[in-house]
Amino acid sequence: MRGEPELYVVDVCGTLVFDDTTLGLVRHHFARDGTRPLRAWLVNAVATPRRLPWWGVAVAEKLTGQQLLKHFAVRLLAGERSEALEQSAQEYAKRLLAERRIIPVWEMLEAPFATGRVVLASASLEPVVAALASLTGARYVASRLEQRDGRLTGSYATDLTGRKPQALVEKYGETLLENPVSVMTDNASDRALVERASVAYIVLHRAAHRKRWHGVGANVIEIQP
Structure with a gap:
C-alpha cells in the first residue's frame, strides 16, 4: 500500500451503475427519437437477455472472444446526429443516477465526489460518461465515436477496452497513476x-x-442479486 488514495478511478458499467451504458444509451436514444423503429427493435432484440437474438450474440462472443454486441449497437448509430445522441445521453444519465446507482459504491464515493477526487474510467460511450461526469463533478476517460460533419459513422474512433491506463495518462499526464490511487471496478x-x-x-x-x-x-464489494 502506498498511503491514502489521492484519487479514485472508477469504472461505470456494473460498478457505478447497474446498466451496460453503451447498450442502455443506444436503446434510450432510439426509444426517445421514435423515427427508427427497426433499429429500436434490433437493439432491444439483441440486448434483452434470454431472447433468441441475445443467445446468438452471446454464443458468438464466447466463440470469438470479441465484444460483438457493443459494436453492433454502435453500428446502429450510423447516420445519427452527434448532438442528438448527446441530448439522449443527458436524459439517460439523469435516469441512471435516479434509478440505477449501486448504492454501496456510492456510499464509499460520497466524500471523493464532494472533493473532486473521482475520475470515471469507462470503455462505454463518451456522451453518457461525459454526462455522468458533469452531473457528479468528476473527470473522465471514455470510448469515442467516429463522426463526420456532425454525423456518427457507426464506428469507434477509440475503444478503451483494456486501454484505460494509457487513456488516463494520455489525458491527465504521466504522474496521475504514480500517486496513491484507489481503483473500483467489476x-x-x-x-x-x-x-x-x-x-x-x-x-x-x-x-x-x-x-x-x-x-x-x-x-x-458483493452485490446481492
Whole structure:
C-alpha cells in the first residue's frame, strides 16, 4: 500500500451503475427519437437477455472472444446526429443516477465526489460518461465515436477496452497513476489498472466471478442479486 488514495478511478458499467451504458444509451436514444423503429427493435432484440437474438450474440462472443454486441449497437448509430445522441445521453444519465446507482459504491464515493477526487474510467460511450461526469463533478476517460460533419459513422474512433491506463495518462499526464490511487471496478479487463492501485475494490455481482481476480489483492464489494 502506498498511503491514502489521492484519487479514485472508477469504472461505470456494473460498478457505478447497474446498466451496460453503451447498450442502455443506444436503446434510450432510439426509444426517445421514435423515427427508427427497426433499429429500436434490433437493439432491444439483441440486448434483452434470454431472447433468441441475445443467445446468438452471446454464443458468438464466447466463440470469438470479441465484444460483438457493443459494436453492433454502435453500428446502429450510423447516420445519427452527434448532438442528438448527446441530448439522449443527458436524459439517460439523469435516469441512471435516479434509478440505477449501486448504492454501496456510492456510499464509499460520497466524500471523493464532494472533493473532486473521482475520475470515471469507462470503455462505454463518451456522451453518457461525459454526462455522468458533469452531473457528479468528476473527470473522465471514455470510448469515442467516429463522426463526420456532425454525423456518427457507426464506428469507434477509440475503444478503451483494456486501454484505460494509457487513456488516463494520455489525458491527465504521466504522474496521475504514480500517486496513491484507489481503483473500483467489476471489469476483468481492468486487471492491469487494479494491479497499479494502492487500494482496489472489486464489485462482485456473482460469487463465481471471484475466480477472475485470483492472485489480486483487493477488497470485495458483493452485490446481492
